[in-house]
Amino acid sequence: MMPADNHTFSDPMTYILTGIPGTEESHVWISIPFSLMYIATLFGNSLLLFIILTERSLHEPMYLFVSMLAAADLLLSTTTVPKMLAVFWFRAGEISFAACLTQMFFIHVSFMAESAILLAMAFDRYVAICNPLRYTMILNKSVIGKIGLAVVTRSFCFIFPVIFFVKQLKFCRTNRLPHNYCDYMAIARLGCNNITVSVWYGVAMAILVIGLDAVLIAVSYGLILRAVFQLPTKEARLKALHTCGSHVCVMLMFYTPAFFSSFANQFGHIIPGYILNLLANLYVLTPPMLNPIVYGVTTKEILKRVINVFHRCCSRSSLLS
Numbered sequence: 105m106m107p108a109d110n111h112t113f114s115d116p117m118t119y120i121l122t123g124i125p126g127t128e129e130s131h132v133w134i135s136i137p138f139s140l141m142y143i144a145t146l147f148g149n150s151l152l153l154f155i156i157l158t159e160r161s162l163h164e165p166m167y168l169f170v171s172m173l174a175a176a177d178l179l180l181s182t183t184t185v186p187k188m189l190a191v192f193w194f195r196a197g198e199i200s201f202a203a204c205l206t207q208m209f210f211i212h213v214s215f216m217a218e219s220a221i222l223l224a225m226a227f228d229r230y231v232a233i234c235n236p237l238r239y240t241m242i243l244n245k246s247v248i249g250k251i252g253l254a255v256v257t258r259s260f261c262f263i264f265p266v267i268f269f270v271k272q273l274k275f276c277r278t279n280r281l282p283h284n285y286c287d288y289m290a291i292a293r294l295g296c297n298n299i300t301v302s303v304w305y306g307v308a309m310a311i312l313v314i315g316l317d318a319v320l321i322a323v324s325y326g327l328i329l330r331a332v333f334q335l336p337t338k339e340a341r342l343k344a345l346h347t348c349g350s351h352v353c354v355m356l357m358f359y360t361p362a363f364f365s366s367f368a369n370q371f372g373h374i375i376p377g378y379i380l381n382l383l384a385n386l387y388v389l390t391p392p393m394l395n396p397i398v399y400g401v402t403t404k405e406i407l408k409r410v411i412n413v414f415h416r417c418c419s420r421s422s423l424l425s
Contacts, residue, residue: 119204119291120280121187121197126378135192138385141393142185148396149174155409162405165243166232169225170399170406172252173354176221177392180214183207184388188284204286205267212266212288215387216259219317222355224251226324229348234331262309269302284385318359325352350402354395361386 123131156162156171184207190196199207232239266288273295283290292302325348332344364383400410 118198118200118279119286121191121199121284121286122280122282123188123191123197123284124378124381125282131192135189138185138192138389139189141389142181142189144397145177145181145185145389145392148400149178149392151410151413152396152399152406153178155406155413159409162409165228165239165248166225167406168248169221169228172255173218173221173225173395176214176218177395179210180218180388181392183210183214184285188385191284199286204281204291205270208270208286208288208291209263209267211285211388212263213259216262216313217255218358218391219314220255220258222351222358223317223321223324224255225351226321226355229351230324230328232347233328233344258313262313265305266302269305273297273299273302283381285388287384314359314362321355346402350398353398353402354391357394357398358391361390 124134127134152174153171156167156174187199187207228243231242235242270288270291273292274297275294276296277294279294281287281290281294289303289306292299292306295302328344328348332341332348335341335344361383399406401407
């Protein structure tokens, strides 16, 4: 463990995750909704992946992007929540420097990948509604594969320098992280040398990647809405709006906590630290849990197959009994 003195260390051997400072006596109670949300995330996204991958009729661009989103959700939540629960239940906050960097890397890669997938889904709906005759030609399996590769490559390329920046830091203060997981800026603030480059890289990444994705998504849906209201019949307009409804809900659930948390951090002097910490947990808990619920309820094709899966399970159970 790295002692909290005035000596400088190239990298600490371990960090200590403290959970949510100021709520130590309530950690067990906080862990209950966290664990329930994680179970729902694992079950919902695994079921979504299973249905999409095993049902050939769902091997269409829209559903393939949904399966990518489910995979990113599973990676994001599994990277963070088990360690959170270990901190809450067993006070097992110790995490090695290498493990902390690994967790930080996959958290930010997953978050950036989700943003890119949501942009791809907006493009998918734009092509489907604004250029339906060329839909299968534009978004064929080869193109979808290239989009998936581009999502992974972009995320890796933007996040890899973060590891380099952290490795260059010199640590001479405490090794206690007032957080549930290893966040980039939380680690950077423990450094004793100048972190201006790290801060500005984080700002640039937020604006040029996440912010740009959000703007492009908004533009896509603006064009979609214009095309929808030009459709000849009310039934066609309602069908198009219903198809886009689930995507819009998922995007709002993803970007709203991100922007709200960033805004709240500007007023850290008047907002208690544990509130900011809880807001940060929305990144890794809420969207992964709600995404499969939204798609399962609002998408008829997925809902029908979910019902069929449970029906088959119940039929087998009754036969065995």
